[in-house]
Amino acid sequence: MNVKRFVPFLICPLFIGSCATGTPMTAIYEGASLTGYKTVEITPVSNDTGKTLDFDVAAAITQHLRSLMQSKGYRLADTVAGSDDVLILKSSLAEYESGSALVRWFATFEGATICTVRSSLIDKRTGNALGEIIVPRIVSGGGLYSVGADRWILGVVASDIVDEVDKRIRGR
Numbered sequence: 001m002n003v004k005r006f007v008p009f010l011i012c013p014l015f016i017g018s019c020a021t022g023t024p025m026t027a028i029y030e031g032a033s034l035t036g037y038k039t040v041e042i043t044p045v046s047n048d049t050g051k052t053l054d055f056d057v058a059a060a061i062t063q064h065l066r067s068l069m070q071s072k073g074y075r076l077a078d079t080v081a082g083s084d085d086v087l088i089l090k091s092s093l094a095e096y097e098s099g100s101a102l103v104r105w106f107a108t109f110e111g112a113t114i115c116t117v118r119s120s121l122i123d124k125r126t127g128n129a130l131g132e133i134i135v136p137r138i139v140s141g142g143g144l145y146s147v148g149a150d151r152w153i154l155g156v157v158a159s160d161i162v163d164e165v166d167k168r169i170r171g172r
Contacts, residue, residue, distance in 0.1 A: 021138055024160045026168070028131035034121065034168040037087040040069050041077035041124060045117070048092040057154060058093050061117060064158030065089065072166050077124070086124035089165065094118050098150035099139065113139040113149040115157050121165070131168070135160045 028034065042065050045058040066076060069089075077086050095116040103111025116136040122129055135157045139149040 021140070022136040024164050025134045025136075026131065026164045027133075028121075028168060029129065032128070032130040034087065034130060034165070035171045037074075037085055037169050039075045039077050039084045039086045040165070041086050041088045042066050042069065043088065043090045046092045047096075048094055049096050051096070053096060054098060057096050057115075060151070060154050061091065061093065061158050064155050065091065065162060068158055068162040069165075072162060074166075074169075087130075087165075087169075088122040088124050089119055089161070090122060091117050091119040091161065094134075095136075101147045101149065113153055115153045117157050117161065119161050119165075121168075133161055133164050135164075 042062065045062045045065070047053070047058045070076060075084075077088075093115075095114055097112065097114040099113030100111035114137070116134065119133040119135075120129055121131040121133070137153055137157050137160070139153060
């Protein structure tokens with residue numbers, strides 16, 4: 001029996017299945033529009049999980065949101081003065097489980113890393129709610145590629161939120 005033939009089958013499970021699956025759900029309320037906003041105020045993400053977490057997950061997501069919005073060319077409200085229309089992005093961490101890559105390696109769907117964030121879109125001038133974005137992400141399988149998922153999933157969720165906001169502001 002040639003063992004070399006079976007090596008790919010032994011190694012493959014270490015690298016498969018580590019993507020963060022889930023689809024953002026966006027609702028823009030009737031009569032509301034996000035087009036024209038150039039300045040965004042990102043409030044600190046609140047931890048609504050009811051859990052004490054190993055690290056400040058909410059602060060990490062807030063930082064990702066701020067960085068990603070700036071990289072897309074938006075001004076942050078706390079860095080500019082003026083009377084531009086400001087879009088408030090108010091987010092809360094609804095669900096978070098850090099999971100375990102080792103457990104995922106041996107039993108898919110066990111030890112999953114889960115992160116769900118709910119974001120409200122509010123016009124600062126009027127205080128009117130314009131819409132909502134819910135981003136659920138889960139890493140339920142994988143091996144070596146899913147190590148650190150408890151941290152990198154936060155950037156994935158933040159990126160989904162920023163991409164949804166950017167699409168709506170640009171009218172897509």
